[in-house]
Amino acid sequence: MGTRESNEQAGGTGRRALLGAAVLGASGAVLGPVGTARAADARRGGGRGLKGLPVPTVIGHRGASGYRPEHTLGAYQLALDMGADIVEAGDLVPTRDGHIVCRHEPEIGGTTDVADHPEFAGRRTTKTLDGVPVTGWFTEDFTLAELKRLRAVERIPANRPHNTLYDGRWEIPTFEEVLRWQDEQTRKRGKQVWIYPEAKHPTYFRRLGLGLEERVAKLLRKHGKDRRNSPVVLQSFEPTSIRRFGRLVDNPLVVLLSGAGSRPWDFVESGDPRTVADLITPEGLKEIASYAQGIGPTLDLVIPRDAGGRLTEPTTLVRDAHRAGLILHPYTLRNENPFLPADFRRGTDPDAYGDVFGAYRAYFATGIDGIFTDQPDTGLLAREDFVNK
DSSP: OOOOOHHHHHHHHHHHHHIIIIISOOSHHHHGGGOOHHHHHHSTTOOOOOTTOOSSEEEETTTTTTTSOSSSHHHHHHHHHHTOSEEOOOEEEEOTTSOEEEOSSSBOTTTBSGGGOGGGGGGOEEEEETTEEEEEOBGGGSOHHHHTTOOBOOSOTTTOGGGGGGTTSOOOOBHHHHHHHHHHHHHHHTSOOEEOOEEOSHHHHHHTTOOHHHHHHHHHHHTTOOSTTOSBOEEESOHHHHHHHHHHOOSOEEEEEOOTTOOOHHHHHHTOOOOHHHHTSHHHHHHHTTTOSEEEEBHHHHSOBOTTSOBOOOOSHHHHHHHTTOEEOOBOBOSBGGGSOGGGOOSSOTTSBOOHHHHHHHHHTTTOSEEEESOHHHHHHHHHHHHTO
16 A cells, blocks of 8 residues: 556446445435534535444554554454444464464564564564565464464553553454454444454565465455455555455455555555655546545645644645545554644653544544544544534
8 A cells, every 4th residue: 555457447346336325425324323414514525434334434453452452352352342433353464374364564573472482483584574674573484373372462562551461361363263253243243343454565475475365355255255345344555456356356445555755565566656646646546446445544644744743734635535436544543642743742751642632633624534543432532522513
């Protein structure tokens, strides 16, 4: 995170038509209870949202990962209980026997207790992941049964020591378990629960014979969630992965975008010289809109930071993306000082919260359509402040 062939264009046009009329509408009816005229006026270019969800949409990043070890059913459940509009339930990676599980990365040394299992000591290895040597334990070297013997731990304990209380409580969930959990929670709550899974490193896994898109699409079809109105938004940092999803399913699709000078790894592998800076030009966004419905840029593409880490002036990305018909869900706002722009940090404690409400105000004012956050409760309060100002 070229032009689609004619058959892709037909499918993409139908999906965009639905999203344009119902899912990406900017009217008060679609915005729901927070879609006040005052809030709409405050947004540059008008807010856009998924059908039936408020705008700006609050997305629980890997669940409520500010409070629980990420990508666990505990983190997902807490995000829902806090009121998150969507749960990013699943950074999707495969096992050796072809199952799809939810981990931030295929390397699991930092997110599980695998190092405490002497029987798996020999699995520790070094691999090149998207051009970078990585040492640890990788999901593709384990069967699902073996992974189920592990338990999740907090990934950044220096910033979130309180989360370590829950180390060892939850196992690694499969994507199919997440889909069943989604249905169960939808029934219990009497309202549709949305999820926002990401295909991780799809080119890397395809080279290993573990293509992600086909496996994910098969599960979505099995559970009847492969349609254009399905409450499952698919995302990836690799545009070719999103194109492939577009040939397999009709779900809403989002291209994730890293720093302006970076290149999607599928571009590196194919020799495509374009960088993210090329993709966020009006022409680049128009091309993305031919096969996807949204973008998920890093927050620095919305408001850059100066050499001291302070926010500068917003770019034209929000306006340009809206003109191309794309929704914009940037990532990731976190409460802790080290993750905030310098002008919103308070003190030097790496576990202390800064002025995150001020940061939310700055980003919401640009007209973004939603935001990924590790603390959904904070994001919801910030949205309430924003729409009622």
